[in-house]
Amino acid sequence: MVRRIAVLLSATLVLVTGCGVDKDEVVKLKEGENLSDTPYCGGAGCLDPYRYCAELFLDFGRSPPLCVVENICDRLECANTNRRCAVFEGFPGQVKCID
Template sequence: MSWPIRGLLGAAALAVLTSCGVSEDEVVQIREGQTLGDPEVGLQYCSTFGCPYADQACLEVFFEYGRSPALCLTLDVCERLQCAKEGQECAIFDGFPGQVKCIAPR
C-alpha cells in the first residue's frame, strides 16, 4: 500500500475515533455524595439481553473523559448527576444503549 493511501486511511480512522467523543456541552458529573449505582450491589454492565431488573435501563453516561460503557442504571440517574456547563440540564435519550448527557433547556 502506498504512503499517500496509508496516510489517508490513518486520517479517516482518526476522524472516526474523535467523532465519538463528548462535547463540552454534553458533559455530566456525579453530584457530591452520590453514586451511579447501588453501593451494596455496585455497577453492572449491560448484556445483549439488557438489564436484569425491570427498573433499570442500559445507558452510556457522557463524562468529560468520554462515554462510559453501557451500564444498568435506574431511570432516576439524572437526579444523581449535574451538568458540567452551567445552564444545561441532564437528559436521557432512548436507544440501546440509551445516552445520559446534558442538553440546552427548552
C-alpha cells in the same frame, strides 16, 4: 484506490469523533453520590426490568454501558450549569446535558 481511501478516512473519522464528549454535554455526579450500585449492561441489556442500558457522557469520555434507573439525572448535574440532564433512549441510551 480512491474508494479505499474514502472508506479509510470515513472509518477514522467515526473512531475519532465517536468516543469524544462535547464539554457542554458532560454530566458529573452530585456530591455524595456514587455509581457503585450500578451494574454494567450485558449483551442483551439489563436483567432488571426497571433499569435500562445507557452511556453517561463524562468529562473523560463516555462510560461503558450501565444499567441505570429512569431518574438517574437526580444523581447527576451538568458541568455547564446553564444546561440540564436528559436521558435519550436507544441501545445503549445516552445520559447527557442539553439546552
